[in-house]
Amino acid sequence: MSISFGIVWMEKIVVYKLETDVSFLDFDPITKKKFFAEILRILKKRII
Numbered sequence: 001m002s003i004s005f006g007i008v009w010m011e012k013i014v015v016y017k018l019e020t021d022v023s024f025l026d027f028d029p030i031t032k033k034k035f036f037a038e039i040l041r042i043l044k045k046r047i048i
Contacts, residue, residue, distance in 0.1 A: 008039055008043060012039055
């Protein structure tokens with residue numbers, strides 16, 4: 001699961017950067033939490 005998580009995480013960051021030109025490192029803490037919540041939601045769908 002950790003490899004899958006890493007791949008999804010990286011894909012989301014790259015796509016977000018390409019679409020918005022905003023770096024993940026520039027996210028405020030609340031946005032980072034929402035971002036990770038979305039990744040976990042995607043992972044749960046893949047597992048179930």
